[in-house]
Amino acid sequence: MSQHVTHLQQLEAESIHIIREVVAEFGNPVMLYSIGKDSAVMLHLARKAFYPAPPPFPLLHVDTTWKFREMIQFRDRMAAECGFDLIVHVNEEGGDRGVSPFTHGSALYTDVMKTEGLKQALDRYKFDAAFGGARRDEEKSRAKERIFSFRSAHHRWDPKNQRPELWNLYNTRIKPGESIRVFPLSNWTELDIWQYIHLENIPIVPLYYAAVRPVVERDGMLIMVDDDRLELLPDEEVQYKSVRFRTLGCYPLTGAVESEANTLPQIIQEMLLTRTSERQGRLIDHDQAGSMEKKKQEGYF
Amino acid sequence: MAHQSELIEKDILAYLKSQEEKSLLRFITCGSVDDGKSTLIGRLLWDSKMVFEDQLAALEADSKKVGTQGGAIDYALLLDGLQAEREQGITIDVAYRFFSTDKRKFIVADTPGHEQYTRNMVTGASTAQVAVILVDARKGLLTQTRRHSYLTSLVGIRHVVLAINKMDLIGYDEQRFQSILRDYEQFAAPLGFASITAIPISALNGDNIIEKSADTAWYSGPTLMEYLETVQIETENREKPFRLPVQWVNRPHLDFRGFCGTIASGVIRPGDELQVASSGRASRVERIVTMNGDLTEAVAGQAITLTLSDEIDISRGDLLTTPETPPLYTRHPEAHLVWLHDEALQPGQIYLVKTATAVTPGRVTGVQYVVDVNTLEQKQAPTLGLNEIGVASLELDRPVSFDTYRQNRDTGSFILIDRFTNATVAAGMVIAASPSGTGEQAFRPELELNGLQPRIVMLDGAAISGQGVSVVELSQDTGLFEFEMSDSFFEYLGKGNRILFRLRDVAQLEAVARLAYDRELSFEFDRTAEGISILLFKRLISGGGGTSRDEGTGI
Numbered sequence: 001m002s003q004h005v006t007h008l009q010q011l012e013a014e015s016i017h018i019i020r021e022v023v024a025e026f027g028n029p030v031m032l033y034s035i036g037k038d039s040a041v042m043l044h045l046a047r048k049a050f051y052p053a054p055p056p057f058p059l060l061h062v063d064t065t066w067k068f069r070e071m072i073q074f075r076d077r078m079a080a081e082c083g084f085d086l087i088v089h090v091n092e093e094g095g096d097r098g099v100s101p102f103t104h105g106s107a108l109y110t111d112v113m114k115t116e117g118l119k120q121a122l123d124r125y126k127f128d129a130a131f132g133g134a135r136r137d138e139e140k141s142r143a144k145e146r147i148f149s150f151r152s153a154h155h156r157w158d159p160k161n162q163r164p165e166l167w168n169l170y171n172t173r174i175k176p177g178e179s180i181r182v183f184p185l186s187n188w189t190e191l192d193i194w195q196y197i198h199l200e201n202i203p204i205v206p207l208y209y210a211a212v213r214p215v216v217e218r219d220g221m222l223i224m225v226d227d228d229r230l231e232l233l234p235d236e237e238v239q240y241k242s243v244r245f246r247t248l249g250c251y252p253l254t255g256a257v258e259s260e261a262n263t264l265p266q267i268i269q270e271m272l273l274t275r276t277s278e279r280q281g282r283l284i285d286h287d288q289a290g291s292m293e294k295k296k297q298e299g300y301f
Numbered sequence: 302m303a304h305q306s307e308l309i310e311k312d313i314l315a316y317l318k319s320q321e322e323k324s325l326l327r328f329i330t331c332g333s334v335d336d337g338k339s340t341l342i343g344r345l346l347w348d349s350k351m352v353f354e355d356q357l358a359a360l361e362a363d364s365k366k367v368g369t370q371g372g373a374i375d376y377a378l379l380l381d382g383l384q385a386e387r388e389q390g391i392t393i394d395v396a397y398r399f400f401s402t403d404k405r406k407f408i409v410a411d412t413p414g415h416e417q418y419t420r421n422m423v424t425g426a427s428t429a430q431v432a433v434i435l436v437d438a439r440k441g442l443l444t445q446t447r448r449h450s451y452l453t454s455l456v457g458i459r460h461v462v463l464a465i466n467k468m469d470l471i472g473y474d475e476q477r478f479q480s481i482l483r484d485y486e487q488f489a490a491p492l493g494f495a496s497i498t499a500i501p502i503s504a505l506n507g508d509n510i511i512e513k514s515a516d517t518a519w520y521s522g523p524t525l526m527e528y529l530e531t532v533q534i535e536t537e538n539r540e541k542p543f544r545l546p547v548q549w550v551n552r553p554h555l556d557f558r559g560f561c562g563t564i565a566s567g568v569i570r571p572g573d574e575l576q577v578a579s580s581g582r583a584s585r586v587e588r589i590v591t592m593n594g595d596l597t598e599a600v601a602g603q604a605i606t607l608t609l610s611d612e613i614d615i616s617r618g619d620l621l622t623t624p625e626t627p628p629l630y631t632r633h634p635e636a637h638l639v640w641l642h643d644e645a646l647q648p649g650q651i652y653l654v655k656t657a658t659a660v661t662p663g664r665v666t667g668v669q670y671v672v673d674v675n676t677l678e679q680k681q682a683p684t685l686g687l688n689e690i691g692v693a694s695l696e697l698d699r700p701v702s703f704d705t706y707r708q709n710r711d712t713g714s715f716i717l718i719d720r721f722t723n724a725t726v727a728a729g730m731v732i733a734a735s736p737s738g739t740g741e742q743a744f745r746p747e748l749e750l751n752g753l754q755p756r757i758v759m760l761d762g763a764a765i766s767g768q769g770v771s772v773v774e775l776s777q778d779t780g781l782f783e784f785e786m787s788d789s790f791f792e793y794l795g796k797g798n799r800i801l802f803r804l805r806d807v808a809q810l811e812a813v814a815r816l817a818y819d820r821e822l823s824f825e826f827d828r829t830a831e832g833i834s835i836l837l838f839k840r841l842i843s844g845g846g847g848t849s850r851d852e853g854t855g856i
Contacts, residue, residue, distance in 0.1 A: 006322060006323060007323045008321070024548055024658075048591065050551060050561075051590065052557060052590065053553035054553075143397055144395065164421075166329055166423070166424050169655050169657070169714065173718055174395045175723065187397065267318075268313060269310070272311060275824055
């Protein structure tokens with residue numbers, strides 16, 4: 001400690017500062033919990049920020065009903081172990097209309113089940129601040145987003161009219177109905193996240209580790225057959241391969257990579273030696289250039 | 302990301318261990334349109350292997366579609382994040398980029414080079430430790446170089462890289478490089494940078510970015526990457542007096558009362574004495590609590606939770622400090638303000654002043670002067686508009702603990718928020734607590750820089766205000782002067798008349814002294830509430846007895 005504060009210690013301190021600032025300034029904050037590795041780190045940092053007290057806000061999971069089963073098990077276990085209240089929200093309207101990634105395409109499905117679902121939950125519980133685990137290195141439009149990112153009463157993000165953010169002085173002022181999305185992991189990279197998980201021994205969903213799993217090849221991606229809702233197309237067949245996931249989302253939209261890496265160091269090793277960025281495993285970013293920016297303007301995290 | 306790929310392949314655990322000790326450097330790149338700034342950052346990302354194959358494929362496609370390099374790879378496109386910007390071909394806001402080598406992780410604030418420059422650059426620079434200032438080797442120092450350097454100094458960045466770009470277009474001419482460097486060193490001398498490192502580069506060709514260029518054999522300094530990896534960022538924050546702005550009081554049950562915050566400066570250990578800046582109450586540190594176990598020491602930059610041995614009243618917004626060197630505690634800070642909003646400053650109107658942890662209503666009572674960021678001239682103005690910088694006096698509803706910005710970037714900074722729109726309208730950097738005037742801590746780079754171009758003040762018939770004493774009132778003027786005295790004025794002094802100069806700053810005294818030296822005059826000096834006053838006169842020596850007739854006391 002007496003030599004220098006390392007980059008991970010600095011990132012940790014910055015994130016804790018951000019999380020504490022939100023709790024001090026907002027009346028009804030919530031932490032968006034997506035169950036992935038970034039959420040795992042964010043949850044860990046929230047515990048550290050308020051230790052020995054439990055974090056004074058609930059977790060919110062916007063469930064599309066298409067998450068991997070192992071994710072749901074992991075979610076419930078973590079919430080209980082860490083002493084968080086867990087709110088699970090499903091867009092019932094979308095569920096009633098039978099919206100699924102297969103019948104409605106990834107764009108509409110994501111819009112209804114994720115973006116709409118999120119807005120519904122934020123409105124229903126009147127949260128004025130919501131933590132998200134997004135990082136600036138993930139995607140180009142994120143690189144310009146503020147750590148405290150203002151949303152209008154209609155949850156819209158206006159990239160051309162963002163509040164300047166200087167030093168670590170965050171403007172937390174909002175009017176009724178408006179809200180702030182807060183990204184404590186803004187300055188972390190994928191490698192930082194993995195190194196921190198390794199260093200701090202943070203539990204993650206087993207899907208990140210390689211195991212033999214049933215998959216089908218579809219649109220150039222390996223899709224896991226997580227339940228019987230995945231209908232096979234005529235030329236498809238289920239194969240058993242040793243695969244793992246670099247990113248976790250809805251199973252029909254999340255591509256697996258073939259891998260033997262079943263320890264954390266092996267995962268990091270594989271990540272360092274690979275030459276493909278992690279969001280490639282996500283179908284929604286491929287729709288068109290700038291597609292993330294559009295989704296964000298409409299209220300997607 | 303192929304650096305150290307051998308170690309990664311053979312011994313991932315050893316690699317991970319080696320990465321744990323990495324430090325973090327935040328820097329900003331400053332350049333104007335066409336200086337090659339985006340190309341430079343794109344190059345750093347590219348050459349440090351932070352570009353993945355799928356991004357490369359997208360980059361190649363984009364380069365053909367909207368690139369400016371005739372279909373060849375346009376590194377700048379790696380950076381232009383927002384669709385609107387891509388269409389306009391310019392970046393419009395601050396973006397943050399990340400790359401990392403074996404020694405350091407880097408966060409680059411990338412700011413656009415057009416008219417919103419001041420706002421964006423100050424924002425990006427507020428957290429940076431190093432500034433890379435780009436100069437086009439063909440053009441040399443320009444107005445914007447001056448502007449970038451001033452802003453860099455203003456926001457407290459101490460280390461500057463002068464990246465002299467496009468060396469390929471001037472045939473890697475050493476003479477030209479040296480002459481630009483000389484010009485710059487002379488120009489920047491008053492800005493007080495701890496270091497200036499000039500590097501001849503070509504961002505487009507990659508010369509002296511990562512690898513030494515074969516075309517600049519005459520250059521023996523570091524490449525840009527070598528510099529960034531090794532520049533020693535002062536641990537001076539740790540050596541400064543202890544400051545902990547209390548962000549949150551953690552009270553899970555009656556037996557625990559923890560004070561949470563990020564240490565702005567200094568070091569703390571259990572047993573150390575602390576004082577609350579506002580009340581003066583003191584106690585000792587009992588524990589430094591973390592989830593991973595109690596610490597025996599915590600240093601600047603860490604986010605901690607302290608418990609104290611006494612129950613004293615402390616809440617969010619308080620500043621815990623070492624008792625030896627208390628901070629300023631004032632309702633009347635004087636500060637540099639950078640105006641960030643379309644709607645101009647309304648003097649007298651209430652704004653919310655957000656400091657390290659406190660939010661306090663307050664108003665700007667007056668703008669002392671505005672600095673033209675291009676010429677660094679100061680002018681009188683009633684208000685500040687978008688992208689304007691000035692020195693202003695504030696009046697807060699209640700006293701707040703500050704340090705001067707020069708001493709501490711975290712406890713010396715604040716933002717102004719509009720109460721009605723909630724917009725962040727200004728960034729502030731504390732110079733001093735009024736009305737103690739210009740203490741020794743006051744640092745005004747524009748004042749220093751203006752020393753290069755002193756304002757000429759004529760002392761002629763028009764300056765004579767009567768018999769006895771003529772007053773030259775300059776106490777509202779913060780620049781430097783040069784006095785020119787007409788012969789008739791000199792004769793006026795020779796008749797026993799005197800001039801009283803009223804000046805603001807002791808640095809302005811030199812001009813009077815020079816005048817006295819040139820014209821063999823004498824003066825008397827007094828410090829006053831407003832600044833200083835100097836009485837200049839001709840010492841009259843009588844012919845025979847050597848007795849002085851003058852009424853001055855002599856110096």
